[in-house]
Amino acid sequence: MKKTLLLIILFLPLLAFSQEEQKLNIGFSGYVGYEMYFDTYNSVTTRDGEVYLYPLQESLDVNGDDINKNFQAQMLAIQSRVRMTASGIDAFGAKAKGIIEGDYLGTTQAYTRLFRLRHAYVQLNWEKGELIAGQTWHPMFVTGCFPAVFSFGAAAPFHPLNRAPQLRYTFMPNKNLDIMGAMLFHGDFVSTGPAYAQQNSGIPDMQLQFRFHNDFIYTGFTAGYKFLQPRSVTTAGVKTNETIGSYNFQLFAKATISKIIVKVEGVYGQNLTNYVMIGGYGAAEDPALVDDYSYKNINTLSFWTEVMSNFEKFNFGLFAGYSSNLKGSGNYYSLNYDRNEELKYIYRISPRAEYKSGKVTLILEHMLTGAVYGDLDIANDKYEFTSTDKATLNHRILLGVKYNF
Numbered sequence: 001m002k003k004t005l006l007l008i009i010l011f012l013p014l015l016a017f018s019q020e021e022q023k024l025n026i027g028f029s030g031y032v033g034y035e036m037y038f039d040t041y042n043s044v045t046t047r048d049g050e051v052y053l054y055p056l057q058e059s060l061d062v063n064g065d066d067i068n069k070n071f072q073a074q075m076l077a078i079q080s081r082v083r084m085t086a087s088g089i090d091a092f093g094a095k096a097k098g099i100i101e102g103d104y105l106g107t108t109q110a111y112t113r114l115f116r117l118r119h120a121y122v123q124l125n126w127e128k129g130e131l132i133a134g135q136t137w138h139p140m141f142v143t144g145c146f147p148a149v150f151s152f153g154a155a156a157p158f159h160p161l162n163r164a165p166q167l168r169y170t171f172m173p174n175k176n177l178d179i180m181g182a183m184l185f186h187g188d189f190v191s192t193g194p195a196y197a198q199q200n201s202g203i204p205d206m207q208l209q210f211r212f213h214n215d216f217i218y219t220g221f222t223a224g225y226k227f228l229q230p231r232s233v234t235t236a237g238v239k240t241n242e243t244i245g246s247y248n249f250q251l252f253a254k255a256t257i258s259k260i261i262v263k264v265e266g267v268y269g270q271n272l273t274n275y276v277m278i279g280g281y282g283a284a285e286d287p288a289l290v291d292d293y294s295y296k297n298i299n300t301l302s303f304w305t306e307v308m309s310n311f312e313k314f315n316f317g318l319f320a321g322y323s324s325n326l327k328g329s330g331n332y333y334s335l336n337y338d339r340n341e342e343l344k345y346i347y348r349i350s351p352r353a354e355y356k357s358g359k360v361t362l363i364l365e366h367m368l369t370g371a372v373y374g375d376l377d378i379a380n381d382k383y384e385f386t387s388t389d390k391a392t393l394n395h396r397i398l399l400g401v402k403y404n405f
Helices: 004-021 199-202
Strands: 025-037 043-046 051-055 072-076 081-089 095-103 116-125 127-137 163-174 175-183 207-211 215-227 244-257 260-271 279-283 296-309 314-325 333-339 343-357 360-376 386-387 392-404
Touching: 051 360, 051 392, 199 215, 244 296, 260 279
Parallel strands: none
Antiparallel strands: 025 072, 025 081, 025 392, 043 051, 081 095, 095 116, 116 127, 127 163, 163 175, 175 207, 207 215, 215 244, 244 260, 260 296, 279 296, 279 333, 296 314, 314 343, 343 360, 360 386, 360 392
16 A cells, blocks of 8 residues: 555656646648749849849840840749647746747758758747747748738848847737837848858847737837947957947838738838848948948838738739838948949839639749849949949749648
């Protein structure tokens, strides 16, 4: 009898643990995606063309023919992804869950088709608050208002694209209002220039966001600031602590009218390249004359709109976007810490049609993207365009199939 009681006492914690484990829920979701695309002009792309930005500048050969006017085609399935969600056990008085998600784009062109971590975070939800710790969407990627285009990247470089390690808290005083604050480090999505510039600064990217939403409207704004320290030693071997600060502002809105959804977003900021947008930064003094020079941002304005339907079977959508590098004040010297600083502006018009049958969706999308390049006022050391070229245009036709699970 004593031995039986002793065994029961010893196994009680294990039994309790076992019962607690039984509450754990693990679910898998994602999609298998196939696409075939056709391009008419060489463009700025990566991941075998899966991530598309804009056409290259015109380049004429000795006969006056544009060598970038070139027909291309490709088939890919690398944006296919899988997500695992674990939930069911409360923690700290909150509903808790952990999420891991990946795809096969790799972290650089050299690692295309290798598994890449997209999301990995812990989420705790209380009645009026939410805490996220881990890697997920940057606040500038508003999950309630982003382009639903089929092409990979959610219409980057017109819309911010960034996932980053972060600590984020959202306060929800009522069912219609969210107030969110976050601090982040950039992870895979770094600014152009030295990859460890933000890490060297020792200061996280700080973001604040307000959102209002009901059955009809979803709207809000985001504001943030980041610091970079591109180098710690000058060309002459002297220690430097010179940093550059950059701000970002964002306004967004989505309206749902029966089965029609209308979205609009505007972004204005400095050195937006960590969002896979155009812009960057350079030097404020001539590096050939000043060893410990300071830095100068390129200011960028971007906005887009989208109209789409939300029917059961057949749906349509139309995306339009515009982004421009703006004239700067003061001196500017190139360090090649930019995404095509000679790019004046870009634009895109992209209609699409989708047909759903069960878990399978067929997609046809046409992306017309134009890029206008120009000549900078290098003689006067200004970030100002003295002339612009005619637009280079690329037509991308996308045919796709998705199976959601």
